[in-house]
Amino acid sequence: MYRHEGEDVFVIDSHIHLWDASEENIVHEGGEQFIQCFYDYHTAFTPEEHQWDLETYRKYGSEKMVEDLFRDGYVDMGIFQPTYLTDFYEDGFNTTDQNAELATEYPERFILNGQFDPRDGEEGLEELERMKEEYGIQGVKLYTAEWRGDSKGWRLDSPEAFEYLEKCKELGITNIHPHKGPTIRPLNRDAFDVADVDDAATSFPELNFIVEHVGLPRLDDFCFIAAQEPNVYGGLAVAAPFAQNRPRKFGEIMGELLFWLGEDRVLFGSDYALWEPDWLVPTVMNAELTQEQRDEFGVALTTDVKKKIMGENAARLYDIDIEERKETLQNDAISERFDLGEGAVAD
Amino acid sequence: MSQSVSSGERAVLDRLDRVTDPELDRSIVELDYIDELRVDSSVFVQFKLPTAWCSPAFAWMMATDIREEVQEVSDVDRVTVKLVDHMHAAEITRGVNEERPFEAVFEDATEGVEAARAMLDSKARLARQYHAVNTLLDAGLEPTQIVALTRNDIAFDDAAERAAISVADGLTIYAPLAPLAEYVEKARETGVLSAPDERLFVTADGEPIAPEAFDRVHHRTRAAKTNMAGQGAVCDALHNARYGESE
Numbered sequence: 001m002y003r004h005e006g007e008d009v010f011v012i013d014s015h016i017h018l019w020d021a022s023e024e025n026i027v028h029e030g031g032e033q034f035i036q037c038f039y040d041y042h043t044a045f046t047p048e049e050h051q052w053d054l055e056t057y058r059k060y061g062s063e064k065m066v067e068d069l070f071r072d073g074y075v076d077m078g079i080f081q082p083t084y085l086t087d088f089y090e091d092g093f094n095t096t097d098q099n100a101e102l103a104t105e106y107p108e109r110f111i112l113n114g115q116f117d118p119r120d121g122e123e124g125l126e127e128l129e130r131m132k133e134e135y136g137i138q139g140v141k142l143y144t145a146e147w148r149g150d151s152k153g154w155r156l157d158s159p160e161a162f163e164y165l166e167k168c169k170e171l172g173i174t175n176i177h178p179h180k181g182p183t184i185r186p187l188n189r190d191a192f193d194v195a196d197v198d199d200a201a202t203s204f205p206e207l208n209f210i211v212e213h214v215g216l217p218r219l220d221d222f223c224f225i226a227a228q229e230p231n232v233y234g235g236l237a238v239a240a241p242f243a244q245n246r247p248r249k250f251g252e253i254m255g256e257l258l259f260w261l262g263e264d265r266v267l268f269g270s271d272y273a274l275w276e277p278d279w280l281v282p283t284v285m286n287a288e289l290t291q292e293q294r295d296e297f298g299v300a301l302t303t304d305v306k307k308k309i310m311g312e313n314a315a316r317l318y319d320i321d322i323e324e325r326k327e328t329l330q331n332d333a334i335s336e337r338f339d340l341g342e343g344a345v346a347d
Numbered sequence: 348m349s350q351s352v353s354s355g356e357r358a359v360l361d362r363l364d365r366v367t368d369p370e371l372d373r374s375i376v377e378l379d380y381i382d383e384l385r386v387d388s389s390v391f392v393q394f395k396l397p398t399a400w401c402s403p404a405f406a407w408m409m410a411t412d413i414r415e416e417v418q419e420v421s422d423v424d425r426v427t428v429k430l431v432d433h434m435h436a437a438e439i440t441r442g443v444n445e446e447r448p449f450e451a452v453f454e455d456a457t458e459g460v461e462a463a464r465a466m467l468d469s470k471a472r473l474a475r476q477y478h479a480v481n482t483l484l485d486a487g488l489e490p491t492q493i494v495a496l497t498r499n500d501i502a503f504d505d506a507a508e509r510a511a512i513s514v515a516d517g518l519t520i521y522a523p524l525a526p527l528a529e530y531v532e533k534a535r536e537t538g539v540l541s542a543p544d545e546r547l548f549v550t551a552d553g554e555p556i557a558p559e560a561f562d563r564v565h566h567r568t569r570a571a572k573t574n575m576a577g578q579g580a581v582c583d584a585l586h587n588a589r590y591g592e593s594e
Contacts, residue, residue, distance in 0.1 A: 033434060037400050044581075044588035152455060182581060217370060217578035220470070220570035239577075246580045252573045259566065296569075 001326075001340075002074040002310070004285050009307050010322045012314040013069065013277055015212060015237040015269025016078040018102060019094040022059040030147065031088030041182075042274055045241035050279050060273055062102050070109065071338040073270075073277030076329060079111040079314065081141035081177060081212070081269075087148060100135055108325070108332050111318055113139040113177065116168075118160035119148050125167050132171045138318055139175030140168065141212075145192055157199040165204050174207055175317050176200075180222065181213035181238055194222045201229040208317055210267060213238040214257065223260035233317070234261055236309070237269035240280055243287040251289045255297035263305045267314050285310070355386040359423075362416040363392070369408050369464060371579045372471035372533075379586070380409070382431060389425035390417050395432045397586035403435045403453060404460045405467075410443040432589075465537075469551070472533045473571035476548055479530035480565060486522040488514060490561040496547040498540050503528055 002009040021035035035058060043051055052060075060068075069075040080103060085093040092098070096114045103110040114131035116124055131137050145153040155161060156178055168176065180194045194215045201209045212235040215222025226232040234257055242250035257266050268284065270277040289301050315322050335341045352360060363384075364376045375381060375394065383393035392413050396406060410428050417426045428443050430436045435453075442452035449460045483493050492514050500513045503524055510527040512520045531547075534540040539553050546555045548564075556564050 033400065037398060040398060040585050040588050044584035150455075217574060217581070219574040219577060220473075220567070223570050224567065242577070242580060245584065249577055249580045253577055256570050256573050260570070 001076055002281055002285060004303060004306070007303060007307075008326075009074075009285065010311040010315070010326065011074050011076050011268070011277070011281060012311040012318075012320070013073075013075045013078045013270050013272065014210075014267045014314045015081050015235055016065075016069065016272040017081060017083065017094045017274075018062060018065055018099055019083070019273070020059045020089065020091065020098075021057075021093065025059075025089045025091055027090050028088045031085065031093075034085065034088060034093070038274055041238075045245060046275060047244060047279055050276060052273075057273065065102070065272070066106070066334070067338075068276055068278065069272065070334045070340070073272075074281045075270075075277050076311065077109055077111065077320070077325070078272070079139070079269075079318070080113055082113060082115050083141065083143055083179075084115060084117070085143070085146060087146075096131055096135070096137075103135070106332070106334060108328050109334055111138070113137055113141050113175070114173070115141050115143070116164045117143075117146065117148065118154055118158065118164050119151060121160075125164065128164065128167055128173070129171065132173060137173055139177060139210075140173055142176065142178045144178060144180075144196070156196040158196075161196075161200070162203065165200060165207060169204060169206055175210060176204075176207050177210045177212050177235065179212045180215045180218065182217060192218070194218050194225060197222075197232065198225045198229065201225070201232050205231055207231065208233060210235050210317070212269070214253070216253075219253065219256060223256055226265070227260045232261075233265045233267060233313070235267050235269050236284075237271035237274075240268060240270065240284055241275050243283045244279070247287060248290070250287055251293045251301075254287070254301055255289060255293050255299060258299035258301070258305070259297045263308050264313055264316075266309050267317075268310045281310070353386065355422075356384055358420050359384060359386050359390055359392075359417055362420055363413060365416055366409060366412040367471075368582070369405055369467040369471070370402075370575070371582060372467075372474060372575055373579065375409060375413075378582075388422065389427065390420070390423050391427045391429070392417060393429045393431055395430070395590070397582040397589065399432055399434045401433065402463075403433075403439060404449065404456075404463050406430055406433055406435065406439055407443065407449050407452075407460055408464055410439055414443060468533070468537045470571045470575065472530075472537045472539065473551060473568045474575045475526070475530040475533050477565065477568035477572045478526040480548060480568070482522050482526040483512065486512070486520050488512070488520060491558045494546070494548060494556040494558055494561055498531070498543045498545055498547055501527065501531070501547060503531075 002011050026032050039054055039057055069078050080099040082096045082099055083093045084095055100112055103112040112135050114137040116128050144156060178197060180192050197209055197211055208231050210233040211222055214234040216238055239253050270280050285306055294300055329335060330341050360376060363381060364374045366375045367373055368375055368378055380394045380396060382395045385391040410430055413428050414426050417423060430439045438452050450456045480493060502511045508524045509521045510524050512522060514520055539549050548556060550556055550564050551567060
């Protein structure tokens with residue numbers, strides 16, 4: 001729990017990973033390039049005193065993750081967003097089954113999301129059923145630019161993808177998190193275009209589309225689509241660390257998001273381990289719009305708005321009663337272990 | 348590239364200054380992408396980008412623009428462009444110097460780079476429109492007057508660094524030159540101002556702006572500006588992480 005100006009802020013980190021990019025796990029040069037690229041993002045936006053060395057970054061393990069999120073990072077709950085990349089990594093970069101180990105150990109703390117890839121055909125649909133049955137997943141993370149043999153990506157508005165979305169609807173997997181982020185090679189340039197979200201969101205009004213990384217560097221396209229589609233949300237992973245070293249730009253991005261989507265459709269995510277919540281949560285909570293930005297966008301980034309962004313919006317999508325959950329978490333294994341119970345709130 | 352430059356180098360740098368990072372709409376000289384420059388009868392330009400994973404299409408656009416701009420400098424016989432520290436450095440360097448098309452070099456590319464370039468140019472035009480329209484609002488023009496302006500209504504006075512805008516019979520308003528001149532330049536390049544009596548400002552789709560749609564269109568151009576500035580900040584941070592702070 002984070003305390004801000006005397007108020008409790010329930011933090012749901014909506015974008016976390018437990019990855020393995022160790023050299024032993026890399027089977028394709030893309031795997032090495034991928035982690036190097038992540039590391040550039042890490043060092044570019046992390047305050048120097050909080051930067052990790054590359055070896056730790058490659059594989060930090062579940063113990064460190066639990067400490068970084070819950071003991072040091074003010075996080076109350078975290079949502080696993082798997083990224084398979086099985087063409088690049090022997091056992092995958094971070095898969096649902098791997099994440100499930102921690103999620104099963106601390107079921108009150110983690111939300112486990114699955115994934116699908118329409119190129120997997122019938123087998124993939126069965127896998128989706130298995131993940132629902134075995135783990136009760138409520139969401140999926142989609143990496144539309146993932147390499148698979150000769151294919152360099154897929155589109156969310158393809159008939160094959162629609163078949164999967166139909167399946168999600170049927171199974172009650174309502175939260176669809178497409179990654180639409182920075183243009184990076186070795187992933188395909190076109191596969192991060194946000195245009196395909198538009199048609200999918202219109203065709204599946206009963207599903208929520210949480211566009212991760214708010215489409216950056218296609219924020220304008222994303223906002224325009226989101227303004228028309230009430231079931232489109234924005235995940236702040238990658239945009240959030242701007243609050244640290246580019247606060248003015250962060251203000252502009254938040255201004256756009258609040259202007260086009262409103263305060264109920266933006267979700268905080270640290271993108272752990274790209275960035276750690278221990279410095280990111282306070283930085284975002286302390287961020288303010290300039291007077292000029294408040295006038296320009298006609299919006300305000302108040303404590304109430306921030307509380308929605310930090311947890312309440314995700315709680316709504318994932319059916320979490322925050323007050324009830326607070327009670328449960330007070331005495332759970334994590335609270336006991338790190339002495340986080342009542343009266344021991346870090347701030 | 349901060350050492351003193353010869354007149355030959357200056358002429359080449361002036362041309363290179365016209366080459367923009369298409370995603371950021373900023374000069375590659377200003378962005379510190381030029382890594383090495385050698386000028387005699389032939390010119391060698393080496394450049395590097397903020398990450399090795401910059402879209403190869405964007406890298407390709409910059410490489411071809413470098414070649415074409417430098418070729419315009421008088422007394423230059425031959426231009427060699429070299430991209431370094433990029434995962435497709437070798438293919439791009441070879442392909443651009445051999446003047447081959449993008450899709451011939453990248454076999455998995457479904458098309459050339461022109462569609463991507465047109466899309467980025469269009470966004471750059473919108474971002475510039477935002478600044479230009481704000482300049483006119485600051486100068487006291489009303490939205491109804493702004494949407495009615497044509498290219499004929501605006502005149503640039505380079506010496507005085509101002510633009511003169513004819514708003515109505517006999518009424519002229521002055522505004523700072525740069526945002527308006529930069530907008531007109533990009534609008535021309537993107538084909539939305541091909542005739543002098545065409546509307547100065549148009550929607551993202553190139554249509555005239557109805558007065559009641561002014562706010563919405565203006566907000567959309569603002570989003571294009573915010574996006575471009577945001578991506579600029581990402582590239583800048585990655586550039587610094589990779590090569591250290593520039594001077």
